Amino acid sequence: MAEPSPTLSAVLPPVMTCGEPSGVGPEIAARIHAEHGASLPFAWIGDPAHLPPGTGIVEIARPAEAPEAARDGLPVLPTPFPKPAVPGTPDPANAAGVIEVIARAVDLARTGAAGAIVTAPINKKALKDGAGFAYPGHTEYLAALAGVERVVMMLACDALRVVPVTIHIALEDVPAALTEDLLSETIRITARAMARDFGIAHPRLAVAGLNPHAGEGGTMGRQEGEMIAPLLERLCAEGFALSGPLPADTMFHPEARARYDAALCMYHDQALIPIKTLDFARGVNVTLGLPFIRTSPDHGTAFDIAGKGIADIRSTVEALRMAVRMAQARAEA
Template identity: 70%
Template sequence: MTRPTALTCGDPAGIGAEIALKARAELGRDLAFFWIGDPSHLPPEARFHLIAHPDEAAEVAPALLPVLPHAFPHPAHPGQPDPRNAAAVIEVIARAVGLVQAGQAGALCTLPINKKVLKDGADFAFPGHTEFLAHLGGVERVVMMLACPELRVVPTTIHIALAEVPGALTPDLLEATIRITDAGLRRDCGIAAPRIAVAGLNPHAGEGGAMGREEMEWIAPLIARLRAEGFDLRGPMPPDTMFHPRARAGYDVAVCMYHDQALIPIKTVDFDGGVNVTLGLPFIRTSPDHGTAYDIAGRGIANAGSLVAALRMAQQMAAARGV
């Protein structure tokens, strides 16, 4: 039996609290997790149970959300982010990481934050969640993987303008991404020999240099070198033909070159059930693949499917690591 998963509250003005309650209602005793945040930020009708230690989460009645309390300085109003709560949001993330690193929780699942609110209210110095977690974990480079039962994708470059991709996409970056992805699938997903498909950068993977030369000049040679080391790689593959069902059956993960090349197919395949996984951390981290959704916060209509999938995946990965 794995240890319970620590679920951070995220931005208290977003949908985090309400989908945490929905996830608890769906998962019941099937999966032990606890929410870290201010109980006063939960919806008025919320049924919860305060705990003093993560070990108590498994004993809480399935109809109640286990809550490890963390005081915030100001109330939460759905859809109205408050920078005065920013420092406490950051504290919750750091506290949850500490619990996982101390072995008191088996994995970390994070609810969405708003980077601008954190920067405005607490001078948050990181581009996002992932970079902050890498800092807390003491690692320089991590990889973002989006996963659902039908598809796993990894974008090599992430939140940059499309015009900047060719300059940011270097052999060193792609090689590191492939190595971290391979190691993560082995350690966290129980895949003994990951089959990795590498997308081309250009249409038709360059079509022999007619539509770009990156594939010929360095992507294909890099793949060949890593394949000679024992990596099971295929590509560079034409991006427009590698995501249909028959093609997906031939690999375990697709390493893509930029954000939309990776995220469009997975959001098309499973919009509500995709999970954001950070590979390369010394601890397990998953997250629902959506944002704070201020526009629907507090209305009770938010879909908890991605969070349920993220919590299930966190537990599965913890079991694979034996934690």
């Protein structure tokens, strides 16, 4: 599944939001520019004062200026915040600024001024405490700004793409949440995104069972026989290339992964354990179903190491590269 390094020749550069300014987001942006420069240009949106001391910047007015500006410094679309950023200690006074930056990025992407959005991690408690942030997370806010009711989370690396059908809920709540409607819409959104954003015209999707051994003929659970298998049969009749329900414990070895383009899993850990085992540092979070491209690193604000200059930049680098590849695929489609 490895792909060549992207270029920006056919698409506008992505914008990267600052995320929580007291986390590792700003220093990661500065380090990516320092190590990759004009070979991986992006426009950073945030307060330049929150970047590490000594960061060379070029203030720009439009994301399209980023490739040229990146030759001389980190391209920045400045957004002033009321307070300094103290590493590891979020200030509630900056919460509204974090939210404004996300909204600005969405506006740039929706109007065609940016090729994609790469979001740095936020701290939901800080946003709620400081600005009454009413959304469960980043993704839900992006969906609300886009006017989209249902989106899908994908985790991707070179070796694997996985989609958890149910996400941040207790394991005991999964069977009730796993409805035919949810699974059907997740499959449809994933298939459309694979064609539009990954350039795979006829994506092959593997669908895991919920229970051990995919229910073993009903002896270990009935969801596979009563709902999952009949639904997959109907969708296959519509033209979807689906396999399953499959035992999850045999889906992720190399020979199995070669038979599909993405795997749909029934709950959070069923999807995230294999990808984090295969490539913990380079996994990328992708939101499917939005009218614009959004990727993000698969880690949090890391308050414990913020400001120390030791944060791993690899996931964010891959998020940028994937955003560019997706933008190119969408433009070609």
